Amino acid sequence: MASINDDVPTPPREILTERLLLLPAQESDAEAVFGAIDESRTELEAWMAWTPQVRAPEDLRRRAPQVRENWDARTDFGISIFRREDGRFLGGTGMHDPNWDVPSLSIGYWMRTSETGKGYVREAVTALTRVGFGQLGLRRMVITCAATNTRSRRVAESVGYQLEGRLRNDERLPNGDLRDTLVYSLIDSDDVVRELLAGESGTLTQ
């Protein structure tokens, strides 16, 4: 019997950009992802509550079936970022919190510390934004981040996302401090989206 989710789109399973290969996160990435998290604990743990729970590759392997199930059910799309040149695992991104009624999605990201400052995240976010508005037919895409997370804000702003709101005392940071959350968005009629879709979109394969 067809499920309701058969009616909604799914991102391509492979996205190629100039320097990157984006693939669904999978069990076989566990060692590489763990290595990247382990070298980046100071930066990641400042912002992301899940990182202290990852103490061994096995912790990632255990989550893999759920990640795959979420992709198939179109409820969450976890994506690994690899460098095309040498296949190195660079970081994670994903399309989250879908509302297929709109339809809309949000994007999250992290980069291993040794590969930050090279524009890889904005390259990945640009590609996902193109896929979102192009192939998935989204009407809205969102990036949220802590107001004090300057580097994350720069990613959203550099791709052209518009600041649309500030949620005060919205959540707690991993250190227990309250944080304001900034909400950035793009909608399909924004000039930035038209320009992104008119530009080079890279090679997309299903």
Ligand SMILES: CC(C)(COP(=O)(O)OP(=O)(O)OC[C@H]1O[C@@H](n2cnc3c(N)ncnc32)[C@H](O)[C@@H]1OP(=O)(O)O)[C@@H](O)C(=O)NCCC(=O)NCCS
């Ligand atoms: C937030 C985070 C993903 C940003 O990573 P990043 O590497 O700074 O982001 P980018 O890949 O877009 O790189 C941008 C930088 O690369 C530089 N750069 C170098 N070569 C570049 C190129 N070829 N193209 C574009 N930018 C380039 C840019 O000038 C920019 O530098 P700046 O930060 O000094 O302005 C990273 O700091 C991180 O993982 N933080 C911890 C987790 C986190 O906070 N995630 C977000 C939660 S909301």
